[in-house]
Amino acid sequence: MSIRSPCSESRNLSVSIERDADAVYAFLSPPENFAKWASGLGSLRRAKGQWIADTPDGPMTVRFSEPNALGVLDHWVSPPSGAQIYIPLRVVKNGSGCELVFTLFRQPGMDQARFDADAQWVMRDLKAAKQLLEAE
Numbered sequence: 802m803s804i805r806s807p808c809s810e811s812r813n814l815s816v817s818i819e820r821d822a823d824a825v826y827a828f829l830s831p832p833e834n835f836a837k838w839a840s841g842l843g844s845l846r847r848a849k850g851q852w853i854a855d856t857p858d859g860p861m862t863v864r865f866s867e868p869n870a871l872g873v874l875d876h877w878v879s880p881p882s883g884a885q886i887y888i889p890l891r892v893v894k895n896g897s898g899c900e901l902v903f904t905l906f907r908q909p910g911m912d913q914a915r916f917d918a919d920a921q922w923v924m925r926d927l928k929a930a931k932q933l934l935e936a937e
């Protein structure tokens with residue numbers, strides 16, 4: 802028998818993008834493009850074979866999902882503490898456009914005010930991606 806930790810509180814945050822899902826995925830999937838809309842990752846650079854993001858909380862290692870045909874843009878952020886934060890992100894076809902869906906998990910020890918602030922930050926970033934993609 803394994804001991805399981807309880808589920809974290811989560812929120813699915815999304816924006817509709819009036820652009821073909823494949824085109825949205827093609828633009829968003831290269832790690833270099835995340836910094837164009839994901840302000841939480843700040844500047845993103847390669848160092849010693851890893852992606853490093855300069856974040857408001859200091860430099861963090863970021864691992865990205867492999868390119869795929871399913872619209873999966875998941876990534877994992879590792880702060881200096883060594884913990885790993887899983888960030889599910891999807892491009893989901895919706896008619897001639899798509900939905901960009903981000904699942905935000907409340908991290909251990911995070912109070913409600915910080916969780917709400919993180920959700921607002923994520924929404925700003927999703928709206929930035931929408932604006933960038935619909936302008937092209």
